[in-house]
Amino acid sequence: MMKAKKRFILPKGGTDLDLGADFYIEMRGKKSLAVYSCRGIAEYSPQRIVLRLFSSKLCITGSDLLCDSYTNGAVLVSGAVASMAFTEEE
Amino acid sequence: MKLYYRLFGYCTVSAHLSCAADLLNVCMQYRYAYRDMKTDGEHVSLVCTLHTASRIKFRAEALGIKIELSKPRGLPSFVWQYRKRAGLWIGLAAAVAMVWLSGRFVWDIRVTGNESLTPREIEEVLASCGFSRGSAIAGFNADLTEARAQLACDKLAWISVNVKGTVAYVEVREKLPIDETPKPTSPANVVAAQSGKVLEVIAYNGFAMVKAGDEVKSGDLLISGVYGEHTPGLRVTRASGYVKARTVRSFLVEIPYEHTEKVYTGNKNEEKHLNFFQKSLKVFVNSGNLGATCDKIYREEEFSFFGARLPFSITTITELEYQEVSARYTEQQASALAEERLSVLLSTELEGAEILSKNVIGLAGKDSYVLSCEIICVEDISLIQEFEVQLTD
Known part of the structure; x- marks a missing residue:
C-alpha cells in the first residue's frame, strides 16, 4: 500500500479557503497540487480524481493519486499527475 | 500531530x-x-x-x-487494556507524587568561599537558623536566613543563600582575624631561665646587667627594668631583650616495663541508621551484652549521583568491647619507646636552640628502662619577670 507524501501545507483552521467562483490551482512539479474553491469530489480512484468546482469539473488523471488533505474549500492531491482537464458541469 | x-x-x-x-x-x-x-x-x-x-x-x-x-x-x-492492574496505576501515581514532592524540598547545600570554616560547620549554622537539607523551598526567606546566620556565627562577615531548583548555593566571606590581646604595660625585669655562660646580650628595653662572658645562674637579673639609680628619682619600664648563652641541659626519661594495654575481645554491637533529610530510621541492630569498657565508633556514609550529593546517608554505630590487661615491655621495646619520648621532649624544650653536643645513656633496670640525655646548646635564656611598684611617703 503506497504512502502519500505531503507537498503543501494548507493554512490551519479558521481560514476560509473558498474563493467563490474563482478556483485556484497550485502545482508543485507533477507530484502534488492544491485546488482551492473545490465543492466536492465527484469521483475518486488511484488513477482518476474528478473534482467539482463552482461551474465546472476538473478531471485529474495519473497514478497513485491520493487526497492528502481535504478541508473546507481546498483539496491537496498527491501522486504522479499525468493530465488535468476541465469539463463543464452537467 | x-x-x-x-x-x-x-x-x-x-x-x-x-x-x-x-x-x-x-x-x-x-x-x-x-x-x-x-x-x-x-x-x-x-x-x-x-x-x-x-x-x-x-x-x-x-x-x-x-x-x-x-x-x-x-x-x-x-x-483500558491495563485498567485492572492496580499496582501499575498506584505505582504511576506514586512516581508522579514523588517527583512533584521532591522538587519542593532542598536536597543539597553547596558552600563556597569558606576558608577556616568547614562546609559542615556552615551547614550547622544554617540549621540553627531553620534552614537545612529537607527544608521546604516554598517557605524559604533568604534575607531572614542570611541575617540570622550572620548573627549566629561571629566568624562570618557576609553570607548569601540562593536556592536554584532543589540545591541551595551558599557563598560566605569570613572575618579577618584581628589580635585584640592588649599588650602588657606593667614593669618587668628579664631574668635567666637557665644557668650558663652569656655569649650575647641585646637589650630592647631596660638596662643590661650582664655582658658577654659572664656566668649566670637560673634566676639572675639580666636586663633591669629600673632606671636612674644615679639620678634623683627612679624610672621603671618593662624590660625586654635577647640573651644568648651556652647552657648544659639534662633530660631523663623512664619507661616502666609493667603496663596495661587495651585488648579487644572481639565482641561488638552494631547499629545502622538510615538518614533521610533530617529524619533518622534505625534499619539494622545487632545487639548483645557487652562489658563495661567499649569503644564507640561512628561512621557516616553519604551517597552522591554524578557529583550531586543525595539527601540520604547511612550512619553505622559500632561498639567494640575491650579489656585492659597487664603486659610487660621487653628491653628493646622500652628502649625504643624511651627514645621516642625523649625526641618529643627535646623538640619541645629546645625549640630554637642550637645543639652543640648530645650525650645519651640508656640504663636497663630491674623494673624500668631509664634514658638520660645531656645536651650542650646555645639558646635564648631570657625570661620576663614582672614586679610591682609601691609608692611610699
Whole structure:
C-alpha cells in the first residue's frame, strides 16, 4: 500500500479557503497540487480524481493519486499527475 | 500531530474504493481531519482520532457507506487494556507524587568561599537558623536566613543563600582575624631561665646587667627594668631583650616495663541508621551484652549521583568491647619507646636552640628502662619577670 507524501501545507483552521467562483490551482512539479474553491469530489480512484468546482469539473488523471488533505474549500492531491482537464458541469 | 493522536487515541477508517469519493465528501462537509490516506486498489483508508472515527462512521453509514474501523490505538486503549492492574496505576501515581514532592524540598547545600570554616560547620549554622537539607523551598526567606546566620556565627562577615531548583548555593566571606590581646604595660625585669655562660646580650628595653662572658645562674637579673639609680628619682619600664648563652641541659626519661594495654575481645554491637533529610530510621541492630569498657565508633556514609550529593546517608554505630590487661615491655621495646619520648621532649624544650653536643645513656633496670640525655646548646635564656611598684611617703 503506497504512502502519500505531503507537498503543501494548507493554512490551519479558521481560514476560509473558498474563493467563490474563482478556483485556484497550485502545482508543485507533477507530484502534488492544491485546488482551492473545490465543492466536492465527484469521483475518486488511484488513477482518476474528478473534482467539482463552482461551474465546472476538473478531471485529474495519473497514478497513485491520493487526497492528502481535504478541508473546507481546498483539496491537496498527491501522486504522479499525468493530465488535468476541465469539463463543464452537467 | 502524531503525539496528539497517541494521546487521544486513533484508529484507521476503511471503506471500499467505490465509496472513496463519498467518504471524502463527508470529511470535507463536516470538517473531519484525517491523515495518512492510503489505497490498495480495492479499499481506501484514513487515520483519524477515535472521536472523529466514530463521527465519520455515523455520518457515512447514514449515507449507506459501509465503514470499517480498526482496533483503537494510543493512550486511551492502553489505559483500558491495563485498567485492572492496580499496582501499575498506584505505582504511576506514586512516581508522579514523588517527583512533584521532591522538587519542593532542598536536597543539597553547596558552600563556597569558606576558608577556616568547614562546609559542615556552615551547614550547622544554617540549621540553627531553620534552614537545612529537607527544608521546604516554598517557605524559604533568604534575607531572614542570611541575617540570622550572620548573627549566629561571629566568624562570618557576609553570607548569601540562593536556592536554584532543589540545591541551595551558599557563598560566605569570613572575618579577618584581628589580635585584640592588649599588650602588657606593667614593669618587668628579664631574668635567666637557665644557668650558663652569656655569649650575647641585646637589650630592647631596660638596662643590661650582664655582658658577654659572664656566668649566670637560673634566676639572675639580666636586663633591669629600673632606671636612674644615679639620678634623683627612679624610672621603671618593662624590660625586654635577647640573651644568648651556652647552657648544659639534662633530660631523663623512664619507661616502666609493667603496663596495661587495651585488648579487644572481639565482641561488638552494631547499629545502622538510615538518614533521610533530617529524619533518622534505625534499619539494622545487632545487639548483645557487652562489658563495661567499649569503644564507640561512628561512621557516616553519604551517597552522591554524578557529583550531586543525595539527601540520604547511612550512619553505622559500632561498639567494640575491650579489656585492659597487664603486659610487660621487653628491653628493646622500652628502649625504643624511651627514645621516642625523649625526641618529643627535646623538640619541645629546645625549640630554637642550637645543639652543640648530645650525650645519651640508656640504663636497663630491674623494673624500668631509664634514658638520660645531656645536651650542650646555645639558646635564648631570657625570661620576663614582672614586679610591682609601691609608692611610699
